[in-house]
Amino acid sequence: MRRTHLLLVAAFVTCTIGLFYGSYTYFKGQELDRAAARLTLYRSTAENELRHFAHLPFLLSLDSVVQGTLAGADPQILSVRLARFAQSAGLDAIYLMDRTGLTIAASNAQLPSSFVGQNYSFRPYFQDAMNGELAEFYGIGATTGIPGYFYAMPVGFTADGPSGVIAIKVNLSALQDSWQASGERIMLTDANGIVLLASEPEWRYKSLDVLTQQQRVLMASFRQFGQEPLDPLEWSANHFDQTADIGGQHFLYLSTKDLPNSWELHFFLPDDEAVTRAALTTGAMVLAAVLAIIALQIRRGRLMGEALRKSEDEEVLLRRANERLAIEIDERRSAEHALQKTQADLERAGRLAALGQLASSVTHELGQPIAAMRNQIVASEMTAGPSVLGEKMQGLVARMENITKQLKFFSRKGRDKFEAIDIEQIVTDALELLVPSITRADASIEVQNLKIPVLVHANRLRLEQVITNIVRNALDAVDGADVRQINIVTTTDKDRLYLDVTDTGHGLGDYTLDDLREPFATTRESGQGMGLGLTISAGIVSDHGGTITAWDNRAGGATFRIDLPCAPKDAVK
Incomplete structure (x- = not known):
């Protein structure tokens, strides 16, 4: 019977666990579908933010004032013009560099953090633009320390190549702020696995993988991330199970690489809702099963109750008889114990009484002979002097006196x-x-x-x-x-x-x-x-x-x- 109960309990627990994991898998799929839709929206928003100003460097490269400044016109005029463009477009900065990488005009020329006079020839976007390409680059500003996305375009082609490079800097903080405001966990990484933007500030400028020394040297030559240590992010991802752990927290995880520059967008969704819904579903099913079992037990109990009620009277009578028998047994044991104790006390009292009578007779009968014997021994020693036999007799007399003294206790109580x-x-x-x-x-x-x-x-x-x-x-x-x-x-x-x-x-x-x-x-x-x-x-x-x-x-x-x-x-x- 006990083994059957254990097997039933084991089967019930197994079914409950299986039901929970089945429900969890189902609700997890629903959460992943919702996460995929959100990831698509965030990817579209990020791509629009990056491509919104992609055409502007080309238009600026055709501007006559820009080309005239490279030809020797007053750069102050262009700086004022670029400041107006930057303000109306919502850009961080627009600046013009000559073929050596020296900035000769900038929208922030009037600010303490002006780019004018700074040489950016070490930046990849300048080098790519001088090769005749539309260049793109993400990095922390070498002058301002503010990160941004850079576009650069060559200006004024000559036989020796471009005369200069026009560049714009786009601030992506608004995109990152929108992620933080949404309450969802998102991060954007570059081709090297460096976190560029993240809804969690502590994730930013961490690497998903350990960087090689060659990668660090190359990024340091571009001064891409300033003094950031680029430490590894405490994370692990299971792409098959579509889950990830970051900083000890467990998430559902999706990612997409459908972005420019081989960038990757990562979306993390807590599985709390899936777990909760699975637990509720499991609880409801278990409750329904328990209620069904209870209903069956109630019906069974009613049937058994009728049979049990028939034997209740006999059971009550038997219980009362057992109680009376138990009381009689306890009373008899108590009486036997009291009787044994009384008998033992009587036996001891009898022995002591007999001992008292014996002690009285012995001490009375032996008292005078012992005293006379001691006197005779003393008289003999006084007449004939001490002897070995006299000493032995003195010892025997002393022992007999000691015995009579002990016996006197029993004859003089009270x-x-x-x-x-x-x-x-x-x-x-x-x-x-x-x-x-x-x-x-x-x-x-x-x-x-x-x-x-x-x-x-x-x-x-x-x-x-x-x-x-x-x-x-x-x-x-x-x-x-x-x-x-x-x-x-x-x-x-x-x-x-x-x-x-x-x-x-x-x-x-x-x-x-x-x-x-x-x-x-x-x-x-x-x-x-x-x-x-x-x-x-x-x-x-x-x-x-x-x-x-x-x-x-x-x-x-x-x-x-x-x-x-x-x-x-x-x-x-």
């Missing part, structure tokens, strides 16, 4: 006096008791205290016993380790106090804190302890309204945390 005590003082007292053990273990203990006293409502001796037990366990843990370091850190959070004892020992291993809190559970070797330390400590901390937690450290070792409530303000007072 008879301790509580007071507000500084936890740091309790830590200090506990560490003083453990100095021999710390020295024997060759361990380093670092205590990080708070800057201010932190008080807890506790029994000093019992809380000191807890800290002593936990630190002693840490000393046992680091025994034999490469690094024997124990850190004791005190922190607070609102009305809670945390005392962390961290060691670099072997960690908790496979044991949990609950395992270690069981009476007589120990990780020490036989004879090294009864396994009551954590049991006693947990009971003392619980009596103080706190808890003991423990965890393994990532770097090794374990941390035991004592969590106690801070002393209330009235207790501090």
Whole structure:
């Protein structure tokens, strides 16, 4: 089923893409047809602009005043006459050069940028005209710096050739301004691919292809483009697909070379409209298909709805039954969990109660014999002097007294006096008791205290016993380790106090804190302890309204945390 859905989706996407590209190709053809009509109009306009004054140089070459000036008449008269002609015809300039290329009369003779006295023999139009031809040339004015289109015609043929050359300069800026005003993108290039006119100013005087050194030298000798660098235009054209990219923008593209001087006119049209129309067409078709599918689905849904409604009642009943069953299962699980917890608590309470009775009997029955034994050993040492056997007996008696002291905890709950005590003082007292053990273990203990006293409502001796037990366990843990370091850190959070004892020992291993809190559970070797330390400590901390937690450290070792409530303000007072 899932594969069928994927195939249907893939087929739908493929059809949508195919429809879009088919529509785009169609509308692109329409846009290209419109572009071709616009290109024809622009080509006709450009050709008319270029040919509008083509006949004028020939007429001026026949003018008697022009010929008389070359024969020696006053050139000032001709300059005035040419100024009048230029103004009425709308030309940039009309000027007469002798056979050396020196300008002897010009329509702009009265202007600071006068051509009079300038030699233009380097211009191709002068050289071609001296060969008896009607010359044409586009270039940037060598005197004014203003580009224009030049026509030149020989004047006064003699046996040695023409006596001079009459030239006109046509300003094509009006043509370029009309392109810019139209909002369309057009450019006119010469035979070398140099952009002469363009609707986009940044395209002007760029080359469509990389110019050879020979081309650059030749154009420089004519001074055709002045100081323009003629850098390549950032463009590429696909004549087969009739598209082009200029400056990162994509266009539909047409061009024509049906212009004088092998010039080429380029027309660029954005394909946004074709894309938009293709997208709208595709969207409409997709929408129609989707609506048809929706209609079919609605009809199918109605048919299925009738069948589904028949099973809704049964489904509701089944759902309600499942909900009731889920509630019963949750209630039973909760009850079982509570029962297990209660049983565990009862078992632990029973063990502790039995331990309390045993502890009371043992401490009572063994207290006097142990004291008598110690007295007998002391009397023997006073009479016969110290001996190896006496020292061993002293050790055994001390161990039995330590056992009875631990057992007394279970037979005297609830008879301790509580007071507000500084936890740091309790830590200090506990560490003083453990100095021999710390020295024997060759361990380093670092205590990080708070800057201010932190008080807890506790029994000093019992809380000191807890800290002593936990630190002693840490000393046992680091025994034999490469690094024997124990850190004791005190922190607070609102009305809670945390005392962390961290060691670099072997960690908790496979044991949990609950395992270690069981009476007589120990990780020490036989004879090294009864396994009551954590049991006693947990009971003392619980009596103080706190808890003991423990965890393994990532770097090794374990941390035991004592969590106690801070002393209330009235207790501090």
